Amino acid sequence: QKEVEQDPGPLSVPEGAIVSLNCTYSNSAFQYFMWYRQYSRKGPELLMYTYSSGNKEDGRFTAQVDKSSKYISLFIRDSQPSDSATYLCAMVQGGSEKLVFGKGTKLTVNP
């Protein structure tokens, strides 16, 4: 079993839809959780960074962490064609510097 599981998709939605992306993990030592967006042949771009369980909102993006279920989510409201990319979840143990990534979910938002 991989430490971080993420459905690779692909996921295709119409413009304006609410998108839900998810990851599960097995290592209860993970304390910090991140979402990155990666456009084709580019480096990952940090979108959201969370520490505790609960929700964090930034514009159209909401990150949700449920440590008891070992489950994290990213919601995108009013999705735009420019949101079309691969979304990677990543997490790290306290005291470590090693990010552990999911495989990424490829999202396409159709105009």
Added chain:
Amino acid sequence: DTGVSQDPRHKITKRGQNVTFRCDPISEHNRLYWYRQTLGQGPEFLTYFQNEAQLEKSRLLSDRFSAERPKGSFSTLEIQRTEQGDSAMYLCASSYGNYNEQFFGPGTRLTVL
């Protein structure tokens, strides 16, 4: 542009050749990381520097791989005697202080023929 920069962006080499990549982190970021990403996978951690000290290395980093960060600024990653399995995107990231927020560069795409 004050982000992480990497050079070259693309490298095509023949099996058995040595290659070297360079990463310039965000100014004043004291931590620097190397990751490798293959098609359809998330990045995998290779190694990490705090200033000039290499503090952690993944078992993915075989003896053919070596990374340096002299003077705690830019870093180089060298792969000796390249193999076709080394073909991947090599990503560099940097961060500052006590935070784990890592900011990535555009990557170097290596193709080994």
